[in-house]
Amino acid sequence: MRVTDVEVIPIAHTLPEGEGLGDARGFGRSRSTSLLRVETADGQVGWGEAFAPGSVVAPVVDEFFRDAVVGMDPLDAEGLAAESYTDPYHFGASAFVQSALSGIDVALWDLRGKEAGEPAYRLLGGGRRETLTAYASTMYFTEGEDDAAEQVRAAVDEGFDAVKIKIGSGTDEDVRRARIARETLGDDGRLMVDINGNYRPRQAIETIKALEEFDVAWVEEPVPPENYSGYREVKSRTDVPIAAGEAHYGRFAFKRLIDDRTVDVVQPNLGRCGGLSEARRIADMATTENVAVRPHVWNSAVGLAAAVQFAASVDDYPHVRHVPEPMLVEFDRSDNPLREEILASPIDPSGGEVTVPTDPGIGVEVDEEAVERYRADG
Numbered sequence: 001m002r003v004t005d006v007e008v009i010p011i012a013h014t015l016p017e018g019e020g021l022g023d024a025r026g027f028g029r030s031r032s033t034s035l036l037r038v039e040t041a042d043g044q045v046g047w048g049e050a051f052a053p054g055s056v057v058a059p060v061v062d063e064f065f066r067d068a069v070v071g072m073d074p075l076d077a078e079g080l081a082a083e084s085y086t087d088p089y090h091f092g093a094s095a096f097v098q099s100a101l102s103g104i105d106v107a108l109w110d111l112r113g114k115e116a117g118e119p120a121y122r123l124l125g126g127g128r129r130e131t132l133t134a135y136a137s138t139m140y141f142t143e144g145e146d147d148a149a150e151q152v153r154a155a156v157d158e159g160f161d162a163v164k165i166k167i168g169s170g171t172d173e174d175v176r177r178a179r180i181a182r183e184t185l186g187d188d189g190r191l192m193v194d195i196n197g198n199y200r201p202r203q204a205i206e207t208i209k210a211l212e213e214f215d216v217a218w219v220e221e222p223v224p225p226e227n228y229s230g231y232r233e234v235k236s237r238t239d240v241p242i243a244a245g246e247a248h249y250g251r252f253a254f255k256r257l258i259d260d261r262t263v264d265v266v267q268p269n270l271g272r273c274g275g276l277s278e279a280r281r282i283a284d285m286a287t288t289e290n291v292a293v294r295p296h297v298w299n300s301a302v303g304l305a306a307a308v309q310f311a312a313s314v315d316d317y318p319h320v321r322h323v324p325e326p327m328l329v330e331f332d333r334s335d336n337p338l339r340e341e342i343l344a345s346p347i348d349p350s351g352g353e354v355t356v357p358t359d360p361g362i363g364v365e366v367d368e369e370a371v372e373r374y375r376a377d378g
């Protein structure tokens with residue numbers, strides 16, 4: 001099986017005026033991402049997602065990857081990450097090279113699985129679990145009326161008992177939002193908070209201490225992703241698990257988070273971290289250092305499917321036998337047709353649990369007609 005073509009398909013969706021969604025860094029109305037469609041000589045098609053705009057991903061693929069990938073056997077996928085640090089050399093660790101690599105790598109794993117008749121998680125080392133715990137990402141800052149409680153209630157009504165909310169606009173407001181979320185979710189639900197890197201360490205520490213009464217399962221990106229010393233300071237002075245990884249690219253960046261347990265939870269995004277090959281290396285480093293691995297997902301359905309396959313394969317070691325920690329996978333609850341409409345059957349998190357697809361490859365069938373409707377270059 002040899003690759004004959006690599007296509008970058010930019011897709012996008014824009015929310016209506018006034019309905020933008022916010023995190024601590026500001027509001028956004030449009031989402032753009034890139035699907036990678038990789039075809040082989042025998043007509044097989046593999047799909048991946050580079051979680052970055054197509055206007056950036058397409059030239060990166062052309063400049064750095066196309067020559068290596070066309071003619072390649074998908075069985076050689078794992079070598080592409082090393083190549084990405086060797087050939088683009090000065091640019092290998094960059095966000096856009098790693099994003100492009102992610103999309104290609106996942107598409108190659110999809111092809112490997114289809115060729116072998118096996119789901120990707122089995123080829124990644126075997127299934128550790130058949131179901132995953134879905135958590136809802138919700139309680140965004142909104143441009144319109146403050147409907148914070150309503151957003152959490154909607155997730156609870158869908159059956160989620162694990163929820164992540166946006167905070168990061170000042171300690172008093174953080175406490176107000178966490179209280180609303182905890183009251184709506186109930187005492188037994190799992191609550192995570194996300195600061196999107198908006199604080200300096202001192203502010204993050206103040207907020208995290210103020211949130212202790214709400215039994216927070218993790219605080220995500222308390223300080224900017226680049227601020228490793230800030231992470232160490234926050235972690236040493238607080239007593240709530242710290243998570244990061246959605247804005248980290250490639251194994252070397254993750255190594256800095258994992259070394260000395262700078263964070264408690266790493267969150268590789270399968271459309272950015274370098275793909276399934278690199279995510280597996282990251283997971284091996286993390287579990288070796290007793291750091292938890294919980295994929296970040298704000299992608300289209302293709303990146304989500306890759307995250308589900310990855311999560312199914314991550315080792316539980318070190319075991320937490322008597323207080324088991326579920327493998328959590330993120331399900332953003334904001335309006336996003338790129339997540340719901342481009343698969344023949346979307347992955348369904350209702351009830352707060354996801355059954356890992358066992359079909360070959362990344363386990364899903366892309367609806368190419370639906371993809372065309374969201375194409376951003378047509």
Ligand SMILES: [Mg+2]
Pocket residue numbers: 194196220221246
């Ligand atoms: Mg986040």
